[in-house]
Amino acid sequence: MNGIVIDDATLEKLRERDPRFHDAAYLFVVAALHFVIERLSEPRHISGRELAEGVRDLAVDRFGPMARTVLEHWGIRATVDVGAIVFGLVECGVLIKQEEDEIDAFVDVYDFDEAFEPDYPFSDSPGT
DSSP states (O other), rough: TOOOOOOOHHHHHHHHHOOOOOOOHHHHHHHHHHHHHSSSOOOOOOOHHHHHHHHHHHHHHHHHGGHHHHHHHOOOHHHHHHHHHHHHHTTTTTSOOOOOOOGGGGGTTTHHHTTOOOTTTTTSSSSS
């Protein structure tokens, strides 16, 4: 995983393919992939669900209560967006997929409202 590099030409292709996503979204999904694989007892292919959960976990770890805001700023508003980014990276040759990998594995893995809205001590009331 350490060898994944996204050069400027690839980022340009990704922007043309799907302008919804900021360059940082692609880089973050690759970082989340690395994050998930590092947590495994031994390297293996990971599922769409595992990667979507890794994106959530890494975002919360890095950005705390701002995680959702940062992801949404980059264009990631639902777990299916993580899948769109992954398949864009596959299409551009950055990642490879296995035959059984499908975008549907990223659909509704979790709800952003629930995943990124815990009761923080500084909130006015529970759930806000």
